[in-house]
Amino acid sequence: MSKTEEIKSILGPLRVFENESLSKHTYFEIGGPAKVFFEAKSIEDLKLALKAAKKVKIPVVVIGGGANVLVSDSGFDGLVIKNRATGVKLVGLKGTYSKHGRGIKTAFVYAASGTLMNQLARFTLDQGLAGLEFLLSVPGTVGGGIKINAHFEVEQGEFLGRRLASATLFNPKTAEITEVDQKYFNFSYDHSKIQETGEIVLDAIFKLGKSPDPVNLWQKALANVKRRNEEQPIGTACSGCVFRNIDAGDANRLATPNLTTSAGFIIDSLGLKGTKIGGAEISNHHANFIVNRGNASANDVIKLINLVKEKTKNTYGIDLHTEIFLIGDFKNV
Ligand SMILES: Cc1cc2nc3c(=O)[nH]c(=O)nc-3n(C[C@H](O)[C@H](O)[C@H](O)COP(=O)(O)OP(=O)(O)OC[C@H]3O[C@@H](n4cnc5c(N)ncnc54)[C@H](O)[C@@H]3O)c2cc1C
Numbered sequence: 237m238s239k240t241e242e243i244k245s246i247l248g249p250l251r252v253f254e255n256e257s258l259s260k261h262t263y264f265e266i267g268g269p270a271k272v273f274f275e276a277k278s279i280e281d282l283k284l285a286l287k288a289a290k291k292v293k294i295p296v297v298v299i300g301g302g303a304n305v306l307v308s309d310s311g312f313d314g315l316v317i318k319n320r321a322t323g324v325k326l327v328g329l330k331g332t333y334s335k336h337g338r339g340i341k342t343a344f345v346y347a348a349s350g351t352l353m354n355q356l357a358r359f360t361l362d363q364g365l366a367g368l369e370f371l372l373s374v375p376g377t378v379g380g381g382i383k384i385n386a387h388f389e390v391e392q393g394e395f396l397g398r399r400l401a402s403a404t405l406f407n408p409k410t411a412e413i414t415e416v417d418q419k420y421f422n423f424s425y426d427h428s429k430i431q432e433t434g435e436i437v438l439d440a441i442f443k444l445g446k447s448p449d450p451v452n453l454w455q456k457a458l459a460n461v462k463r464r465n466e467e468q469p470i471g472t473a474c475s476g477c478v479f480r481n482i483d484a485g486d487a488n489r490l491a492t493p494n495l496t497t498s499a500g501f502i503i504d505s506l507g508l509k510g511t512k513i514g515g516a517e518i519s520n521h522h523a524n525f526i527v528n529r530g531n532a533s534a535n536d537v538i539k540l541i542n543l544v545k546e547k548t549k550n551t552y553g554i555d556l557h558t559e560i561f562l563i564g565d566f567k568n569v
Contacts, residue, residue, distance in 0.1 A: 304559070477525065
């Protein structure tokens, strides 16, 4: 039996697709086919598919919303699991009981890892809980968000990891499932430990404060959405910010314009907005976004990334690092 047949026999022949185009599953709308493709509709599905990949010894990758990935033109020679295990609920409250819940100080919210961050934000806002309002309208899932430590106003400490209390992880190498707390992740800007370990988030619990002014929370969240809509190339195929910002020490040492740490500002200062390779273009709206003008290949995007890296290195001595994750083979680019 082939590996694909084995996967089908474990996950069900009608739920496993061969040669599924990944361009349909990424915000970039770029990417070749997945050899085998499966949509996990629950955490049980997700565990079963991950265990199947280990048993059959086939490479595996989990995608959430596909909002922070670039898939190679040759696709992925293995099993791609699209995580659609969703669910959000209130699982605990701390404080004193009083009428209208005014004595509640802290709440714990559970989210399955395939829950959209936007859905999590809406739930917490509706419950009058403060701390995740910055996620309103941020694309992607809780699992993808934990991996990159999704954020908005970095200076104000608006990081997803800051609100995480605990999570359940699956280790694809050992098939072990562990419960870990926030410290385990070693969160920092654009970083969490699972980027090194390759562990998969099954679910997570967030610790949030009860807001005395829920209306204000919604106003703050909607103001963020407005700003995002003004600053980002909304409605265009892209994968969010491509490069990580640099740290303040490097900005000072390398004397960036106005000592900026913003990768977008640095790229803009090099006059690169609007630069095109094939169908990929550095957005005129926000220089840290590469947009797909309709027919871009992953190779076009990589060439543009390399061009930006080279120019920043030559002009400022800065090594820019990508924020997006690569899936598939990019050796020949
Ligand atoms: C228009 C636009 C605006 C954006 N604005 C912001 C913003 O303001 N702030 C911000 O932080 N980000 C922003 N992003 C980036 C994106 O929203 C985040 O990076 C988000 O966390 C991606 O989640 P995802 O589920 O789509 O991850 P995917 O793109 O599907 O995957 C990203 C990585 O996470 C891994 N992964 C996915 N699910 C899991 C899981 N369950 N466990 C472990 N690993 C997993 C994947 O294998 C991959 O390596 C923006 C993106 C776009 C397109």
